[in-house]
Amino acid sequence: MVTTEPIIRCHSLEKHYERGGEPVRVLESIDIDIARGEFVALMGPSGSGKTTLLNLFAGIDTPSGGSLVVDGHDIATLSRAALAHWRSRSVGYIFQLYHLVPVLTAYENVELPLFLHGLSGAQRHARVAEALEAVQIADRYSHYPRQLSGGQEQRVAIARAIVGNPSLLLADEPTGDLDRAAATGVMDLLARLHRERGQTIVMVTHDPHTAERAQRIIHLEKGRLVEPLGAAR
């Protein structure tokens, strides 16, 4: 295992929402450390708070209590603009529904976040080519999302997430919308990114089979961490 400072360190993390004047406790006293280079799966029933936790890790939602330090940054203390800037350097986010821009080609979709890095056109090109190569979709540069299969779209989305060399890759049910074969392909890809690049990955999934690909599985239930039934793997 990697022995350096954990990339994610959360302590007594809380997230509440207001609904009809009543506070809804979505996450309660979460304590997790995730090490650099770790591949973690986040499991739990629908509504247990998996997406909420992932969004907190990504700095697109703010904690209601407790502490959350990601890649050396105390998420609760950063301004919205600072979070956005930090995200552009440190976080790659993969969505269940890909969220590619339909009017941009695969290449342009992957290039988009690089405009935040102040690179030259040639530097961007090299990075995009490398990312598309890594997701094995280099022959689909000029295809638009509608000309790609779901599995290919997700590969392009993964290329977009890794093109900025983020320290943390977050994925919310990345195979949730794919058939078995495409899902296996995407999981092979994530496993390879983890293995070959030492990429830290936190992935939400419903599917135990998919979760098996991770090194560690964290279970959430009603906003709390739980020991899985028949634990101690």
Added chain:
Amino acid sequence: MSDSSFTPIPLFYAARNIGRSPLRLVLTASGAALVVFLVVGAMASVRALDAGVRASGTLGNVMIVGAGSEESVERSEIPASAPGVLAASIKGIRTTAGAVYISPELHTPLPLYREGDPAPEGSARSLALVRGVEPAAFLVHPQARLAAGRIPEVGADEVAVGRSLAATLRIADGDVERNGDRPRVLIDEHPHTVTGIIDAPGVAIDGEAWMPITDLLVLTKRQTISAAIVSLDGAELGDVEAFAARRSDLEVAAIDERAYYEQLAQFFRPVRLLIALSAFVVSVGAMFGGLNALDASFASRSREIAMLQVLGFSRTAVIGSLMQESVLAVATGALPAVLLARLVLDGVGVRFSMGIFSLSVDATCVASGLGAGLMLGLVGCLPPAIRCLRSSIPVALKADLV
């Protein structure tokens, strides 16, 4: 590490997005086109009216009108003898080679249309200002120049028409030069032969018909004339005013011709306001149509807008890109609209109660049209853009597609 909070989203993102839904683009663009066309049209009309009215006065000219009718020559009546009395009483009236610059005139709006054409419905639309004149009219009104044909002869039921009136009557230069086969018009239902075309670009005369004053007196069964226009050379307004006061039996007043038309331009302020207001009202309608489409196009993209923020683009960058997109969409309508306005409206004669002025779609009009389009694009995209950005990123990511 550079600060990415001011890094804009590249322009190609906005440029591609305008083509995302052709129907919405067409709606936005046509709304914008209508607004811009109206703004250019209203602007050109207001300016033509204003410039036309103002340019109709000549420096150094004094008008003798009926006392109490200083505000409208058309309502004014003075004795036909007044110009002669004036010429004899005042020194310092301009002369050239024995010709005295005094023009007795009769101004009256009369129904006027081409013989053989069906009588237009509603008299207002076919009224033209008919001016009874003597040859001296061309001396005191240097804006007017006989461009084709000849001056109408006395007692021959002849008339000369201004260039823009000629255009509405479909009379060309060549027509009035064809001896024996000249075009004929009905003035107050009396046939007249058109013998000449008068050029008076941009001023009221361009939309008028000129005929011998004695003929017009007979036609209108009047004994009094409307006014006498005098060009001064040495004398001053005060001298003519003193004359008017001295000869109270004539019941005339003297006014500076430029001041008269200035005041007339003031009088037209409500008209200008009306033009601007109607353009505005129709614009607002068109604008809402266009903006509605823009709004729908942004609302359907709230997930994508959230995704851009997840990538690390700031809200400022997102608003900037949506503004670019909206301005581009508006421009696809605004630019053709300005071109069309120039092609269609430039040089068109617009009939106001005091004559016909030709519209000039000049740089100012084009600039105001484009400015209106730009404002529309910038301001119009703000409400939907702000609405898109108001929800938090996690909520927007889950938003249902509209």
